[in-house]
Amino acid sequence: MKDDLILETISVTKNFFGDKSSGVNNITVFIPKGKITAIVGESGSGKTTLLKLLSGTMKPDSGDVFFHGNPLPVRAAHITAAHTVITMVSQDNTDMDMAANVWDNVGKALPTEDANYKIQKTTQALNLLGIYELRDQPFGKLSGGEKQRVTIAKALINRPEVLMLDEPFNQVDANYRESLQHDIRQIVKEWGVTVVLVSHDPAELLSMADELIVIKEGEIVEYGAPETLYNAPKLLYTAQILVNCSELTATQAKVCGISTKRGTVVIYAEHITISSLGMGARWVVKQILFKGFFEELIIERDEVTLRVINYARRKHPVGSKIGISIKKYYEFGKWLS
Ligand SMILES: Nc1ncnc2c1ncn2[C@@H]1O[C@H](COP(=O)(O)OP(=O)(O)OP(=O)(O)O)[C@@H](O)[C@H]1O
Numbered sequence: 001m002k003d004d005l006i007l008e009t010i011s012v013t014k015n016f017f018g019d020k021s022s023g024v025n026n027i028t029v030f031i032p033k034g035k036i037t038a039i040v041g042e043s044g045s046g047k048t049t050l051l052k053l054l055s056g057t058m059k060p061d062s063g064d065v066f067f068h069g070n071p072l073p074v075r076a077a078h079i080t081a082a083h084t085v086i087t088m089v090s091q092d093n094t095d096m097d098m099a100a101n102v103w104d105n106v107g108k109a110l111p112t113e114d115a116n117y118k119i120q121k122t123t124q125a126l127n128l129l130g131i132y133e134l135r136d137q138p139f140g141k142l143s144g145g146e147k148q149r150v151t152i153a154k155a156l157i158n159r160p161e162v163l164m165l166d167e168p169f170n171q172v173d174a175n176y177r178e179s180l181q182h183d184i185r186q187i188v189k190e191w192g193v194t195v196v197l198v199s200h201d202p203a204e205l206l207s208m209a210d211e212l213i214v215i216k217e218g219e220i221v222e223y224g225a226p227e228t229l230y231n232a233p234k235l236l237y238t239a240q241i242l243v244n245c246s247e248l249t250a251t252q253a254k255v256c257g258i259s260t261k262r263g264t265v266v267i268y269a270e271h272i273t274i275s276s277l278g279m280g281a282r283w284v285v286k287q288i289l290f291k292g293f294f295e296e297l298i299i300e301r302d303e304v305t306l307r308v309i310n311y312a313r314r315k316h317p318v319g320s321k322i323g324i325s326i327k328k329y330y331e332f333g334k335w336l337s
Pocket residue numbers: 016017021022023041042043044045046047048049050200
């Protein structure tokens with residue numbers, strides 16, 4: 001095993017009730033040390049199962065999981081304070097005491113009764129996640145985002161080597177999410193802690209993760225740096241997960257002035273510009289999605305639908321016609337313009 005890997009699975013399979021379409025099949029994956037690796041994929045693709053196998057909280061039917069090159073022992077699903085090397089934060093907050101305050105919830109993860117040590121470590125963990133001011137608040141009364149910070153503080157208090165996060169931003173509103181992502185990145189940099197996380201919304205992780213593992217129907221289908229997978233996905237599945245794009249058949253592509261010998265081309269919304277209004281404009285604006293400082297227009301022509309990013313907001317109402325110019329499009333394997 002290379003020094004820069006911390007966890008690896010070799011041909012790991014875990015099915016539920018003997019159903020091969022459940023869980024994960026024959027997965028070999030390497031988790032780099034001190035980096036953020038995100039497992040992405042459609043719902044039910046096996047993300048959480050893989051996370052549990054990597055954390056040693058689920059036993060594979062076959063195959064091996066190694067931690068620092070040694071077999072990873074399987075332990076109880078409910079992680080106790082003694083399990084300090086790999087910690088897992090799940091979405092359900094089941095190991096948090098709703099009535100107890102933030103301080104007690106976080107401090108109880110320490111495997112010691114030494115009062116001074118507890119004060120020092122708990123203060124440090126709360127400060128790390130920017131929640132020291134919440135220390136006297138009952139956990140149950142916090143917002144989703146605050147709760148998530150508390151559970152992460154608790155998971156980090158014993159300075160684990162690996163932090164596993166299952167959908168960490170699910171309950172967190174958009175503003176709060178960015179600062180939490182930023183803080184997790186800081187901790188990774190400062191402490192060298194390895195993070196493995198699962199997300200439903202991979203687009204938001206493009207700036208956060210160092211590596212992406214793309215999983216489909218229980219198998220890993222692509223793996224690499226977010227930028228690489230964004231710019232040159234090998235599979236349509238990956239493009240659809242990571243990018244705001246439209247998939248067109250060769251016949252539909254013709255409507256856009258694209259002639260292709262492939263069965264499918266993909267057009268990213270960001271590569272379409274609005275070029276004309278009035279006479280030459282043949283695309284009808286069907287829907288406008290408000291995205292803050294820009295809009296996404298859903299446009300249609302001859303039963304072809306495209307998505308277009310529009311920064312000049314409120315200029316093209318529903319029902320109006322526009323002309324477009326497509327800067328480039330993607331045929332799997334190469335960009336064309
Ligand atoms: N304990 C279980 N018993 C039976 N089937 C299970 C169990 N856990 C997972 N599965 C099945 O295995 C498959 C993968 O589930 P998993 O939770 O790993 O997917 P996921 O990608 O994390 O899904 P989601 O994004 O919806 O949370 C699904 O078909 C799921 O129904």
